[in-house]
Amino acid sequence: MAKAPVLTPRADDFPRWYQDVVSKAELADNGPVRGTMVVRPYGYGLWERMQQDLDARIKRTGAQNAYFPLFIPQSYLTREAEHVEGFAPELAVVTHGGGKELEEPVVVRPTSETVVNEYFSKWVQSYRDLPLLINQWANVVRWELRPRLFLRTTEFLWQEGHTAHATYEEARDFAALVHRDVYGAFMRDVLAMDFVLGRKTAKERFAGAVNTLTLEGMMGDGKALQLGTSHELGQNFARAFDTRYLSQDGTRELVWQTSWGATTRLVGALVMMHGDDDGLRVPPRLAPVQAVVLAVKGDDAVLAAVRETAERLTAAGVRVQVDDRTDVPFGRRAVDWELKGVPVRVEIGPRDLEQGTATLVRRIAGGKRPVALGALAEMLPAVLEEDQELLLTQARARRESRTSDVSGVAEAVEAASAGGWARLPWAALGPAGEAELAGHGVTVRCLVTEGGSVPDADDAPGNVALVARAY
Numbered sequence: 001m002a003k004a005p006v007l008t009p010r011a012d013d014f015p016r017w018y019q020d021v022v023s024k025a026e027l028a029d030n031g032p033v034r035g036t037m038v039v040r041p042y043g044y045g046l047w048e049r050m051q052q053d054l055d056a057r058i059k060r061t062g063a064q065n066a067y068f069p070l071f072i073p074q075s076y077l078t079r080e081a082e083h084v085e086g087f088a089p090e091l092a093v094v095t096h097g098g099g100k101e102l103e104e105p106v107v108v109r110p111t112s113e114t115v116v117n118e119y120f121s122k123w124v125q126s127y128r129d130l131p132l133l134i135n136q137w138a139n140v141v142r143w144e145l146r147p148r149l150f151l152r153t154t155e156f157l158w159q160e161g162h163t164a165h166a167t168y169e170e171a172r173d174f175a176a177l178v179h180r181d182v183y184g185a186f187m188r189d190v191l192a193m194d195f196v197l198g199r200k201t202a203k204e205r206f207a208g209a210v211n212t213l214t215l216e217g218m219m220g221d222g223k224a225l226q227l228g229t230s231h232e233l234g235q236n237f238a239r240a241f242d243t244r245y246l247s248q249d250g251t252r253e254l255v256w257q258t259s260w261g262a263t264t265r266l267v268g269a270l271v272m273m274h275g276d277d278d279g280l281r282v283p284p285r286l287a288p289v290q291a292v293v294l295a296v297k298g299d300d301a302v303l304a305a306v307r308e309t310a311e312r313l314t315a316a317g318v319r320v321q322v323d324d325r326t327d328v329p330f331g332r333r334a335v336d337w338e339l340k341g342v343p344v345r346v347e348i349g350p351r352d353l354e355q356g357t358a359t360l361v362r363r364i365a366g367g368k369r370p371v372a373l374g375a376l377a378e379m380l381p382a383v384l385e386e387d388q389e390l391l392l393t394q395a396r397a398r399r400e401s402r403t404s405d406v407s408g409v410a411e412a413v414e415a416a417s418a419g420g421w422a423r424l425p426w427a428a429l430g431p432a433g434e435a436e437l438a439g440h441g442v443t444v445r446c447l448v449t450e451g452g453s454v455p456d457a458d459d460a461p462g463n464v465a466l467v468a469r470a471y
């Protein structure tokens with residue numbers, strides 16, 4: 001009788017496969033309140049590595065980290081009409097505290113544009129205070145009707161950047177810098193993610209923004225996922241909160257602003273973009289553990305060789321974990337590491353020692369082969385880089401092969417229903433066609449130019465719409 005697979009095959013039920021991976025790779029569990037999640041140590045280790053790299057990139061732009069309150073007076077949100085209207089269905093509102101009804105309800109932070117502007121208006125006095133570049137790492141709450149771990153949860157972790165500038169051009173250029181050189185470079189170079197840099201339509205842009213720049217990735221089932229966004233806020237919030245500066249010519253001017261964020265959704269994207277029927281595949285540059293050295297059996301010579309090998313790999317700059325739990329069956333341990341997507345396994349048993357070798361198992365490229373113990377430290381860094389590049393190549397090939405050029409709404413819906421993306425001229429689609437697509441559960445993910453770059457305007461000549469079903 002054939003053994004049941006550890007995971008639901010992706011081709012049978014992609015959503016169930018995703019939930020299986022999140023659970024069995026020990027990334028997260030459902031929290032006690034519907035829509036919340038408990039991020040387990042292995043999942044949080046992935047987020048920590050993302051956080052560290054992103055934080056360094058953000059700081060290189062000149063932004064500094066700060067922290068703003070979790071609770072925001074409800075009146076703050078009402079100052080910017082489009083903003084409060086956009087977030088109203090998702091708000092969690094506290095009406096009682098300390099056993100009493102509050103004089104003014106407070107909102108649990110859905111995003112911080114309003115509270116940030118309350119303080120920007122105090123901190124910005126003259127042109128010498130600009131640009132003001134602030135980032136915070138925090139949690140936010142958006143009441144989610146259809147939760148899914150990492151992808152859509154009532155509470156999630158993120159970074160949110162907020163900036164104020166003297167001119168429209170400075171703000172526009174900073175939003176583009178974050179979009180391209182912070183998020184884009186990080187997702188490509190560390191997460192090995194393929195994506196499209198584009199511009200959201202007016203219907204899809206952030207509530208209160210004048211422009212939203214997005215990174216859209218294709219998941220393993222052909223659906224799109226928004227990976228991060230960078231917003232030009234214009235002067236909407238500055239006007240609502242009277243955030244002004246004294247210019248060099250002595251006039252009082254409103255600042256121009258941006259905001260931008262990336263979330264724990266990236267952990268879910270990692271699963272859905274790179275995972276296979278055996279579990280997660282973690283890009284080596286991200287992986288908290290790049291190589292696990294396993295003892296096949298528990299005799300002294302094997303254990304000594306495992307530890308010595310781990311020390312040599314660590315000295316070569318590889319992030320290593322030793323698995324010497326020989327009281328747990330070897331097959332079970334191998335499957336667990338496979339599920340977790342650790343890029344390389346180095347397996348050492350008595351027979352390997354007799355030959356002076358270890359068995360090298362590559363999770364991303366696949367395959368296993370004997371390698372001389374003395375050669376591992378020199379060869380593994382190159383193997384890890386090969387596998388990093390392979391993940392990006394595979395993800396890009398999937399998007400390119402499953403994106404179709406179409407001429408109208410019917411063909412776009414057909415392409416999206418078949419598990420792919422569609423491209424068509426925005427001039428032929430327009431807001432009316434976008435609304436028609438929405439009736440079929442298909443959205444315009446972003447606008448790009450004919451050459452694939454980010455357009456300067458929503459209705460720039462030659463704009464192309466990328467449409468898909470999305471998470």
